[in-house]
Amino acid sequence: xxxxxxxxxxxxxxxxxxxxxxxxxxxxxxxxxxxxxxxxxxxxxxxxxxxxxxxxxxxxxxxxxxxxxxxxxxxxxxxxxxxxxxxxxxxxxxxxxxxxxxxxxxxxxxxxxxxxxxxxxxxxxxxxxxxxxxxxxxxxxxxxxxxxxxxxxxxxxxxxxxxxxxxxxxxxxxxxxxxxxxxxxxxxxxxxxxxxxxxxxxxxxxxxxxxxxxxxxxxxxxxxxxxxxxxxxxxxxxxxxxxxxxxxxxxxxxxxxxxxxxxxxxxxxxxxxxxxxxxxxxxxxxxxxxxxxxxxxxxxxxxxxxxxxxxxxxxxxxxxxxxxxxxxxxxxxxx
Amino acid sequence: xxxxxxxxxxxxxxxxxxxxxxxxxxxxxxxxxxxxxxxxxxxxxxxxxxxxxxxxxxxxxxxxxxxxxxxxxxxxxxxxxxxxxxxxxxxxxxxxxxxxxxxxxxxxxxxxxxxxxxxxxxxxxxxxxxxxxxxxxxxxxxxxxxxxxxxxxxxxxxxxxxxxxxxxxxxxxxxxxxxxxxxxxxxxxxxxxxxxxxxxxxxxxxxxxxxxxxxxxxxxx
Numbered sequence: 001x002x003x004x005x006x007x008x009x010x011x012x013x014x015x016x017x018x019x020x021x022x023x024x025x026x027x028x029x030x031x032x033x034x035x036x037x038x039x040x041x042x043x044x045x046x047x048x049x050x051x052x053x054x055x056x057x058x059x060x061x062x063x064x065x066x067x068x069x070x071x072x073x074x075x076x077x078x079x080x081x082x083x084x085x086x087x088x089x090x091x092x093x094x095x096x097x098x099x100x101x102x103x104x105x106x107x108x109x110x111x112x113x114x115x116x117x118x119x120x121x122x123x124x125x126x127x128x129x130x131x132x133x134x135x136x137x138x139x140x141x142x143x144x145x146x147x148x149x150x151x152x153x154x155x156x157x158x159x160x161x162x163x164x165x166x167x168x169x170x171x172x173x174x175x176x177x178x179x180x181x182x183x184x185x186x187x188x189x190x191x192x193x194x195x196x197x198x199x200x201x202x203x204x205x206x207x208x209x210x211x212x213x214x215x216x217x218x219x220x221x222x223x224x225x226x227x228x229x230x231x232x233x234x235x236x237x238x239x240x241x242x243x244x245x246x247x248x249x250x251x252x253x254x255x256x257x258x259x260x261x262x263x264x265x266x267x268x269x270x271x272x273x274x275x276x277x278x279x280x281x282x283x284x285x286x287x288x289x290x291x292x293x294x295x296x297x298x299x300x301x302x303x304x305x306x307x308x309x310x311x312x313x314x315x316x317x318x319x320x321x322x323x324x325x326x327x328x329x330x331x332x333x334x335x
Numbered sequence: 336x337x338x339x340x341x342x343x344x345x346x347x348x349x350x351x352x353x354x355x356x357x358x359x360x361x362x363x364x365x366x367x368x369x370x371x372x373x374x375x376x377x378x379x380x381x382x383x384x385x386x387x388x389x390x391x392x393x394x395x396x397x398x399x400x401x402x403x404x405x406x407x408x409x410x411x412x413x414x415x416x417x418x419x420x421x422x423x424x425x426x427x428x429x430x431x432x433x434x435x436x437x438x439x440x441x442x443x444x445x446x447x448x449x450x451x452x453x454x455x456x457x458x459x460x461x462x463x464x465x466x467x468x469x470x471x472x473x474x475x476x477x478x479x480x481x482x483x484x485x486x487x488x489x490x491x492x493x494x495x496x497x498x499x500x501x502x503x504x505x506x507x508x509x510x511x512x513x514x515x516x517x518x519x520x521x522x523x524x525x526x527x528x529x530x531x532x533x534x535x536x537x538x539x540x541x542x543x544x545x546x547x548x549x550x551x552x553x554x555x556x
Contacts, residue, residue, distance in 0.1 A: 052464055054460060054463060054464055077466075078466040078467070078468060079466065080466075081463075081464060081465065081466035082465070082466045084464070085464075085465075086461070086464040086465075088457055088460075088461060090455070090457055092455065092457040092458050092460065092461035093458070093461075094458060094475075094476065094479070094480060095458075095480060095555050095556050096479040096480050096482060096553070096555050097479070097555075105462075105465065105475065106465040106466075108475070109462075109465050109466055109467045109468075109471055109475075110466065137555040138555075139555060139556050153465075156465075157465075163464075
């Protein structure tokens with residue numbers, strides 16, 4: 001359990017004062033994949049770095065498994081850091097060492113014997129799918145492979161918590177997806193708590209179970225990933241998730257709508273029921289789906305459809321009323 | 336040119352180069368042993384690093400600048416009493432190694448600092464995040480990651496030392512500089528001067544090429 005309590009980080013540079021993090025509170029349960037999202041400069045990275053004290057908080061505290069580690073120093077701090085792995089946006093690998101030596105580095109720091117290291121390194125490389133690259137130097141690897149080395153290295157000492165600082169922001173879409181799948185697998189296999197920051201909602205949507213949204217140093221909203229996407233409360237969150245369910249119809253189609261244009265929003269289990277065909281069977285209308293999108297967040301669907309409902313006026317109204325009982329929301333946009 | 340003359344010339348050359356190698360060798364060894372720690376000190380006490388200490392950083396930087404801004408000929412003379420104390424004499428290649436070693440150490444320390452600055456701070460941060468101690472970071476991150484730069488700096492230092500050691504000849508250090516001045520300048524034996532310079536050119540080229548090759552071999556970037 002990671003508890004961040006009333007935490008603030010303030011940077012002073014001469015007369016300039018920057019409040020990077022303001023009064024942040026977080027409670028992250030064991031085994032969660034917790035996402036922190038926000039635009040760049042929102043203070044996400046600073047907040048994440050306080051969890052392993054790479055950044056000293058100006059006030060507030062970090063409590064991990066009931067132990068307040070905020071004031072840890074020297075040997076105590078180094079021992080604590082062995083239980084927290086970290087993955088970086090720009091990988092931060094040792095370029096003078098091979099892949100295997102990079103993975104061995106944290107083990108070496110932890111004082112493991114050569115025998116223990118030799119046994120553990122192949123396991124880790126196997127976990128991230130890089131067994132065949134053990135003796136090459138990082139400069140010859142692709143971005144995705146470098147990050148896999150970064151992940152293997154971060155997991156070397158069996159940490160309880162894995163901090164991921166924009167782990168996919170330097171990678172292309174395909175590599176990003178493969179890497180997020182890997183992080184998800186690792187979370188399931190090892191039960192490790194993952195705290196991940198990203199400026200991309202797509203990353204959060206794919207693997208996070210819980211999300212905190214940051215804006216200008218403040219956490220403006222926290223909740224289940226699904227709820228954040230389905231029903232954002234804070235204006236900033238709304239703006240972030242807007243495009244997720246934003247459907248725009250070409251003007252030509254809008255003009256040619258024959259009946260009533262209806263926007264149907266689905267959430268959760270309701271989205272998995274055959275609502276439309278049920279409505280068609282009960283009412284004498286035709287549906288023409290003009291636009292639609294179904295997102296899966298943590299495997300749960302969240303969808304929106306734009307439907308041209310064609311038929312007798314009365315029947316259309318009845319069909320809409322029926323849809324209202326079955327879907328999350330039904331809105332008549334036109335006609 | 337009779338045989339006798341060539342032989343004595345050759346003997347002088349061999350002796351002179353022997354002395355030069357001695358001076359450069361001793362000073363280079365000391366500049367590695369002292370210059371790398373001094374460069375590391377300058378680096379790790381700089382802003383936002385784990386041993387950040389403005390006082391130590393500024394004072395050591397200032398001392399280095401003072402030594403570096405003193406012309407080497409003047410440094411030679413100023414250090415004569417110290418050389419006398421340490422070695423017991425001010426004559427000969429070993430005595431000349433004292434000012435040479437000091438000049439080379441501060442010179443190399445700056446080059447060490449510069450190549451350490453080339454290391455991505457993120458790598459140091461990663462090592463910190465894994466619980467590495469400052470000494471572990473110095474030994475396992477800073478030195479290996481900057482190795483190509485350290486070797487290139489050492490090459491530059493060695494070549495500068497060859498040049499400086501010639502100046503040390505002026506105060507009785509011996510070596511090729513002394514030979515070239517005595518024979519080539521005072522005795523108008525320009526042939527000796529040309530031979531000496533030619534050998535020096537070959538020597539410097541060899542050091543540069545050798546240094547580059549080793550540095551390239553350690554470069555994994």
